[in-house]
Amino acid sequence: xxQTSLYDTWINDTSERRKASPDLRRIAFGPLFGxxxxxxxxxxxxxxxxxxxxxxxxxxxxxxYFSSISLxxxxxxxxxxxxxxxxxxxxRRLGEIVSMGxxxxxxxxxxxxxxxxxxxxxxxxxxxxxxxxxxxxxxDSLLAGKVAFLNAPFFVGRGIFYxxxxxxxxxYFFKRSVSQDHASGNGPMEPLRWWSGPAMLFFxxxxxxxxxxxxxxxxxxxxxxxxxxYYFAGSAVAIFALFAVLVWRMQSRGVLTRTxxxxxxxxxxxxxFGFTFFWGYIAFSQFLLIWYASIPEEMQWYAVxxxxxxxxxxxxxxxxxFIFHLILPFLGLLSRHVRxxxxxxxxxxxxxxxxxxxDLYYIIAxxxxxxxxxxxxxxxxxxxLGMGALYAGALLWIAxxxxxxPVRDPWLAESLAFENI
Amino acid sequence: MxxxxxxxxxxxxxxxxxxxxxxxxxxxxxxxxxxxxxKALAARSPVLPWVVLAAGLTGCTVALLMQWYMNATExxxxxxxxxxxxxxxxxxxLPANIPVAFELTILFAAFTSFLGMIAFNGLxxxxxxxxxxxxxxxxxxxxxxxxxxxxxxxxxEQAVTTAFESIGGKHVERxxxxxxxxxxxxxxxIAAIVxxxxxxxxxxxxxxxxxxxxxxxxxxxxxxxYQPKAKAQTASDxxxxxxxxxxxxxxxxxxxxxxxxxxxxxxxxxxxxNDAGTGEAASAAPGAAPSDEDEAESPQKPWITEFxxxxxxxxxxxxxxxxxxxxxxxxxxGRAGDGDGLVAQRAFQLQELGQAPAWKPPTSLHAETxxxxxxxxxxxTVTFGxxxxxxxxxxxxxxxxxxxxxxxxxxxLYVKALQRTRDAQIDHLTEQEKxxxx
Numbered sequence: 001x002x003q004t005s006l007y008d009t010w011i012n013d014t015s016e017r018r019k020a021s022p023d024l025r026r027i028a029f030g031p032l033f034g035x036x037x038x039x040x041x042x043x044x045x046x047x048x049x050x051x052x053x054x055x056x057x058x059x060x061x062x063x064x065y066f067s068s069i070s071l072x073x074x075x076x077x078x079x080x081x082x083x084x085x086x087x088x089x090x091x092r093r094l095g096e097i098v099s100m101g102x103x104x105x106x107x108x109x110x111x112x113x114x115x116x117x118x119x120x121x122x123x124x125x126x127x128x129x130x131x132x133x134x135x136x137x138x139x140d141s142l143l144a145g146k147v148a149f150l151n152a153p154f155f156v157g158r159g160i161f162y163x164x165x166x167x168x169x170x171x172y173f174f175k176r177s178v179s180q181d182h183a184s185g186n187g188p189m190e191p192l193r194w195w196s197g198p199a200m201l202f203f204x205x206x207x208x209x210x211x212x213x214x215x216x217x218x219x220x221x222x223x224x225x226x227x228x229x230y231y232f233a234g235s236a237v238a239i240f241a242l243f244a245v246l247v248w249r250m251q252s253r254g255v256l257t258r259t260x261x262x263x264x265x266x267x268x269x270x271x272x273f274g275f276t277f278f279w280g281y282i283a284f285s286q287f288l289l290i291w292y293a294s295i296p297e298e299m300q301w302y303a304v305x306x307x308x309x310x311x312x313x314x315x316x317x318x319x320x321x322f323i324f325h326l327i328l329p330f331l332g333l334l335s336r337h338v339r340x341x342x343x344x345x346x347x348x349x350x351x352x353x354x355x356x357x358x359d360l361y362y363i364i365a366x367x368x369x370x371x372x373x374x375x376x377x378x379x380x381x382x383x384x385l386g387m388g389a390l391y392a393g394a395l396l397w398i399a400x401x402x403x404x405x406p407v408r409d410p411w412l413a414e415s416l417a418f419e420n421i
Numbered sequence: 422m423x424x425x426x427x428x429x430x431x432x433x434x435x436x437x438x439x440x441x442x443x444x445x446x447x448x449x450x451x452x453x454x455x456x457x458x459x460k461a462l463a464a465r466s467p468v469l470p471w472v473v474l475a476a477g478l479t480g481c482t483v484a485l486l487m488q489w490y491m492n493a494t495e496x497x498x499x500x501x502x503x504x505x506x507x508x509x510x511x512x513x514x515l516p517a518n519i520p521v522a523f524e525l526t527i528l529f530a531a532f533t534s535f536l537g538m539i540a541f542n543g544l545x546x547x548x549x550x551x552x553x554x555x556x557x558x559x560x561x562x563x564x565x566x567x568x569x570x571x572x573x574x575x576x577x578e579q580a581v582t583t584a585f586e587s588i589g590g591k592h593v594e595r596x597x598x599x600x601x602x603x604x605x606x607x608x609x610x611i612a613a614i615v616x617x618x619x620x621x622x623x624x625x626x627x628x629x630x631x632x633x634x635x636x637x638x639x640x641x642x643x644x645x646x647y648q649p650k651a652k653a654q655t656a657s658d659x660x661x662x663x664x665x666x667x668x669x670x671x672x673x674x675x676x677x678x679x680x681x682x683x684x685x686x687x688x689x690x691x692x693x694x695n696d697a698g699t700g701e702a703a704s705a706a707p708g709a710a711p712s713d714e715d716e717a718e719s720p721q722k723p724w725i726t727e728f729x730x731x732x733x734x735x736x737x738x739x740x741x742x743x744x745x746x747x748x749x750x751x752x753x754x755g756r757a758g759d760g761d762g763l764v765a766q767r768a769f770q771l772q773e774l775g776q777a778p779a780w781k782p783p784t785s786l787h788a789e790t791x792x793x794x795x796x797x798x799x800x801x802t803v804t805f806g807x808x809x810x811x812x813x814x815x816x817x818x819x820x821x822x823x824x825x826x827x828x829x830x831x832x833x834l835y836v837k838a839l840q841r842t843r844d845a846q847i848d849h850l851t852e853q854e855k856x857x858x859x
Contacts, residue, residue, distance in 0.1 A: 284519065287516070288516055288517075288519070288520070291516055292508055292510075292516075292517065293508075294508070294509070334474075336470075419456040419457065
């Protein structure tokens with residue numbers, strides 16, 4: 001069957017759902033936002049008495065987690081345009097919807113920004129009043145040397161700039177793609193190819209600096225030049241893991257059952273596999289160099305994250321991440337048969353989404369006053385579930401009323417006919 | 422039997438049809454990979470992935486075992502490993518071994534998949550019956566072909582021709598199984614020459630190992646042989662003070678260089694604070710002058726009379742002390758400690774000839790004054806040196822830069838043992854030892 005006739009058959013096929021119902025706003029918004037807000041506010045009230053700002057650490061873990069998923073979505077959309085890859089066109093709309101969630105993630109940052117501007121240093125130590133004031137009791141000359149970069153107004157300003165940039169990019173790619181759904185020619189799509197180049201450049205730089213701000217300045221005296229790539233690798237893992245889960249959920253409810261074929265799922269699996277290994281490569285590169293040189297100002301980060309067994313905290317935390325975030329999924333996703341089974345692939349998707357969250361937990365949690373990595377507790381889990389409900393609600397709100405596949409994309413026919421060799 | 426088809430879709434349809442007619446030994450040829458042809462031909466799922474997986478695991482295991490054997494074992498046998506401490510890590514240190522394990526995994530897997538692909542395809546072959554078929558050359562351009570081999574159980578020329586024609590095959594032709602042509606002679610000659618040339622570097626290496634050469638060594642890649650670097654004790658234009666060696670930054674202490682315990686570091690009960698040769702000044706400036714104190718003053722200092730608790734008094738320390746003493750001290754003081762080492766003997770000779778400058782002979786360690794010295798004082802002398810009375814700048818140099826802290830204390834222990842050899846009393850023995858002697 002030629003591609004044209006395949007496309008003609010597809011466009012007239014009514015056996016699957018391809019459009020998100022406009023009712024999603026009504027159905028999704030209420031319950032999801034209700035549950036999410038309830039969990040977040042409840043957890044905040046519950047942990048107000050804690051000596052350390054555990055709630056805000058849990059909040060930061062969750063917000064960087066969902067930001068990374070949306071950033072992964074943005075990366076997927078931009079890289080499809082940049083490379084001109086045709087296989088992924090049927091998945092691009094999902095990526096666009098997820099990437100649009102970055103705006104909502106920006107809103108979630110507002111409480112943290114407000115507390116920073118209010119001079120609260122319990123989350124970011126460089127913001128503690130006095131550390132940068134010469135003569136103050138807790139003056140730290142190492143931190144004071146970084147005052148030009150690490151000060152609340154500049155930090156918040158940078159954050160707002162990153163989110164505006166990302167939301168602007170996501171919105172541009174989304175809007176143009178959506179208007180293509182109703183266009184007669186290829187007009188709306190044409191500039192996207194060109195803009196994907198600069199967009200990728202901005203994306204690469206901004207995700208580097210943003211992850212440095214959000215995660216590395218929790219320990220402002222620590223150095224790692226590869227950290228931005230580490231966070232990006234986690235984002236890419238997250239988006240493909242989410243795709244695996246999303247496709248399984250949608251198809252089991254009769255959405256896009258024919259459009260997204262086993263071949264597309266196979267590719268999601270391959271990319272999940274590849275980026276999982278990429279994450280391991282980067283994480284291990286960062287670890288190996290620091291471990292080998294064993295310079296205190298670099299090693300301090302791993303020292304609280306346990307490489308060797310200990311009586312406090314999680315023993316072998318770093319080695320555990322190596323085994324459960326790399327070796328196990330590597331072996332699990334190695335086989336082509338696994339990647340072509342919808343249910344099994346979705347299982348690995350869920351697993352990797354959990355491991356990616358644990359990765360961020362591993363980065364953020366030890367920076368609390370305790371200074372060692374403990375097992376996650378109620379606040380961390382409740383906050384990520386609550387924020388997950390809000391985030392899912394936001395994504396459904398964005399998706400409502402739109403086609404879930406770019407129906408008039410010039411390359412859709414190629415994508416539908418895609419087959420792995 | 423070979424038949425040509427119009428295009429990729431016709432090829433797939435024909436492959437499916439011919440399978441349905443019961444033929445099993447069917448092969449398809451096309452100028453580019455055709456999606457779905459595997460399914461249409463019902464190709465068996467390949468074994469190669471499993472072989473590659475096994476090779477990858479083998480590579481990983483080999484790499485780990487190799488590193489363990491080379492760096493974590495040592496013994497007195499041929500091809501033994503060698504325990505080489507690198508960067509203070511344990512000999513068997515998994516994180517450091519992972520890059521090699523990773524690379525060997527890939528190397529083994531890549532070679533196996535490449536060579537395995539060749540082997541499973543029955544390659545290399547120098548000739549194939551298909552190559553004698555004019556029309557088949559189009560398979561690299563725009564021809565799509567199906568082949569049924571004569572080994573097929575249902576094979577008969579007539580039946581296959583009918584079958585092919587019934588599903589739209591054109592130009593159905595019979596191929597004669599031409600035996601493989603012999604490998605051309607020049608091929609062997611070239612291979613032999615290449616093999617010989619490939620051996621030349623090895624032969625040269627073997628030759629160079631056996632002989633010796635006066636000329637400087639050949640540097641094909643200079644690696645780090647000629648580096649722009651400053652050598653110790655040389656002048657440098659780079660720094661304002663003209664030295665290539667840098668002084669420690671004022672007010673800093675090197676890692677492991679903090680010396681706060683007067684017992685361990687000075688041999689004193691407490692730091693009296695007026696010893697010019699001790700404390701931070703001496704430790705911060707390498708090669709600082711030894712103490713200018715007079716010998717007469719020394720006994721008044723609060724020397725410690727017992728070894729510090731950090732120093733283990735054992736046979737091991739004693740042996741170590743003996744070794745270090747024979748390396749560092751015996752050249753002047755003599756192996757037995759009589760002050761007649763080789764340097765001292767030479768100096769006496771020169772003095773008799775009237776050629777020696779001012780020279781303070783090494784003290785005999787068995788002298789009454791030295792025997793009476795507490796361990797702290799001997800340690801202090803080993804560490805900071807000793808000047809001749811009157812403050813002349815001759816005498817023994819301090820050895821703190823050359824000998825580690827533990828080793829200096831080990832030397833003190835050995836010196837005490839040396840002194841005991843000339844001063845052994847029957848009372849020093851335990852009852853059991855006395856009994857053993859009797």
